[in-house]
Amino acid sequence: MTPHAFRTAPGGLLDGLGLPEAEQSAYLRVLAAPHCTPAQLADQLSVTERRAERILVALASYGLVHRAGRDPVRWSAAAPDVAVEALLLRREEELCRTRGRVGELMRAYRRVQQPQADDLVEVVTGQAAIADRWRQLQDGARRQLLLFDKPPHIARADVDLERSLIARGVRIRAVYEAGSVGAPGRLAEIRDVVGAGEEARLLPELPCKLAVVDDRWAMLPVAAGSELRAALLVRASSLLDALTGMFEAYWHRAVRVPGAxxxxxxxxxxxxxxxxxxxxxxxxxxxxxxxxxxxxxxxxxxxxxxxxxxxxxxxxxxxxxxxxxxx
CATH class of the missing domain: 1.10.10.10 (Winged helix-like DNA-binding domain superfamily/Winged helix DNA-binding domain)
Incomplete structure (x- = not known):
């Protein structure tokens, strides 16, 4: 193979190694010749001899070329199956280290973005805090209250509060999961509230607990589980619109609960x-x-x-x- 055999080789042959294009091209030319001098390489790459020398030194730092014997001028390529494989392993290690720093980068990103996100989503932790916030949301309801009733529950439903909401003109629509009404007498309680004005429906399964208050707030668990440890309070946003749309989709599929x-x-x-x-x-x-x-x-x-x-x-x-x- 002549020294010019790779002159028309397709570009990017060694892109995966992270080498600059000039160094890739230089390595391919040294690989195609038994020995190569900086002057010869400079001629093939159309660069100065000093530039060619720097490229060869850089390739040597990667382990891709070495000086030919004791001749300080001539250079030879290292065997690709050894040199390129070693460089690939080194590259993989660098990528793994970079992947490990993604978490650190995300923390830096959130430090800048979080002040905006806090205006839309708030995390409420602890069952007592969740219960207090839920009571505040109900007290602030003006127009409608949409509910997915699904275990786990942190307190019994406040029927008197619900009646007071209905009395002041708040429309309450609730979809109950079968597991929420399994206790003896629970369905009768729901039918009593329906008699007071709640609109209730049943489904075998719901995706999550959910409460939507007017078009201002929504509350749902941070994670599914047998215990409610933390909840998300979502304020007016496209996310709140999506949660409202999800409620409506399940509402239309559910079975109506008649009053007592x-x-x-x-x-x-x-x-x-x-x-x-x-x-x-x-x-x-x-x-x-x-x-x-x-x-x-x-x-x-x-x-x-x-x-x-x-x-x-x-x-x-x-x-x-x-x-x-x-x-």
């Missing part, structure tokens, strides 16, 4: 209550606990409702009940 019937209609209203629980994904055992009857009784009622609606599955029963306006 008057005593004279309690027995007649059993079917609506049963259909509500069925459509929300409750099991027979869960329905039995809610209604205070045996599982066998629930199974019998389910068969009767399915026969009356002409449904072959529980899901079909829910769909047909919704179409018939029974939910």
């Amino acid at each position: 019937p008057p005593p004279e209609r309690a027995a007649a209203d059993r079917r609506a209550e049963l259909l509500t629980l069925l459509s929300a994904g409750f099991t027979d055992d869960s329905i039995a606990r809610q209604l205070g009857v045996s599982t066998r009784t629930v199974q019998r009622w389910v068969r009767e409702v399915m026969d009356a609606l002409g449904a072959r599955t529980r899901f079909q029963a829910g769909i047909q009940a919704a179409r018939a306006g029974l939910l």
